[in-house]
Amino acid sequence: MKAKGVTGDLFEDSAAVLPPVESLGEGAVLLRGFATGHDEQLQRELKAIAQVAPFRHLVTPTGQRMSVAMTNCGPYGWISDRRGYRYESIDPDSAKPWPALPGFFLDLAQRAATEAGYPNFVPDACLINRYEPGSRLTLHQDKNERDFKEPIVSVSFGLPAVFLFGGHARADRPRRVRLIHGDVAVWGGPSRLNFHGIAPLADGDHPFMGPYRINLTLRRAR
Ligand code: MD6
Numbered sequence: 449m450k451a452k453g454v455t456g457d458l459f460e461d462s463a464a465v466l467p468p469v470e471s472l473g474e475g476a477v478l479l480r481g482f483a484t485g486h487d488e489q490l491q492r493e494l495k496a497i498a499q500v501a502p503f504r505h506l507v508t509p510t511g512q513r514m515s516v517a518m519t520n521c522g523p524y525g526w527i528s529d530r531r532g533y534r535y536e537s538i539d540p541d542s543a544k545p546w547p548a549l550p551g552f553f554l555d556l557a558q559r560a561a562t563e564a565g566y567p568n569f570v571p572d573a574c575l576i577n578r579y580e581p582g583s584r585l586t587l588h589q590d591k592n593e594r595d596f597k598e599p600i601v602s603v604s605f606g607l608p609a610v611f612l613f614g615g616h617a618r619a620d621r622p623r624r625v626r627l628i629h630g631d632v633a634v635w636g637g638p639s640r641l642n643f644h645g646i647a648p649l650a651d652g653d654h655p656f657m658g659p660y661r662i663n664l665t666l667r668r669a670r
């Protein structure tokens with residue numbers, strides 16, 4: 449077993465020893481560490497958004513409470529309730545529009561999409577997922593958007609997670625990809641409708657995010 453210590457822990461979470469760009473399949477790419485170096489700004493933006501549109505646990509159409517807490521920013525927000533999954537321009541909890549998409553999020557998403565080969569990405573929705581240890585997201589496809597030719601940009605912060613990346617059928621055995629603070633996955637083309645999910649989050653305390661993983665998924669909803 450590897451000795452643990454301050455440097456050992458840092459190296460385990462270091463992007464430097466892994467390829468900075470890795471293909472996850474046709475049209476899907478992982479940009480390791482692409483979103484690092486903006487921690488203070490990220491903290492400010494998340495706090496401001498959560499003040500207007502607090503994180504909440506949505507229920508699925510079958511009435512299950514999701515273990516991941518969610519909110520949104522941008523013109524459209526993804527929601528789930530007894531009536532189904534959909535995008536709405538008004539936050540059902542506050543009856544107000546979702547908070548504006550920070551320029552910082554837009555810029556990050558457009559730079560990542562361009563890097564991945566999608567230079568004309570203009571997101572109009574940003575779902576913000578907050579995981580705590582034990583939270584998970586079961587295998588699903590993202591198909592509430594209008595145009596599946598548009599990619600998705602997914603940004604990970606805080607605690608590490610295991611991203612499950614399957615195929616076009618729910619039964620296809622998913623590969624497991626570790627995502628850490630600052631990693632960005634861009635997802636489109638032939639893998640746009642692949643099943644994917646997040647394995648139950650392990651215990652941990654991130655030096656910046658505390659006991660949470662935050663994921664931003666920026667999409668073109670309409
Ligand atoms: C998450 N992500 O990483 C959940 N969907 O917390 C997703 O469900 C997802 O990362 C589509 C494309 C990329 C993703």
Ligand code: FE
Nearest residue numbers: 588589590644
């Ligand atoms: Fe998804």
